Amino acid sequence: MEGLTIREIADFLKISPDAVTMRLKKAGIEPKFIAGRTYLFDESAVDAIREVSKGGRPRKEKKR
Numbered sequence: 001m002e003g004l005t006i007r008e009i010a011d012f013l014k015i016s017p018d019a020v021t022m023r024l025k026k027a028g029i030e031p032k033f034i035a036g037r038t039y040l041f042d043e044s045a046v047d048a049i050r051e052v053s054k055g056g057r058p059r060k061e062k063k064r
Contacts, residue, residue, distance in 0.1 A: 003041055013046065026053070027048050
């Protein structure tokens with residue numbers, strides 16, 4: 001089996017596993033293999049979720 005788990009992606013990107021899960025869902029990325037409760041994702045998913053918006057509130061504009 002080749003692929004990355006959610007925990008491995010989180011460690012690589014230095015974000016929480018919950019954040020990885022949310023970004024994968026936003027990007028519409030499905031696991032390539034499911035074994036019980038273990039989901040394996042392709043390595044390209046790491047690059048894809050880097051581009052996904054982190055969500056949250058937009059920053060305020062600075063006053064001049």
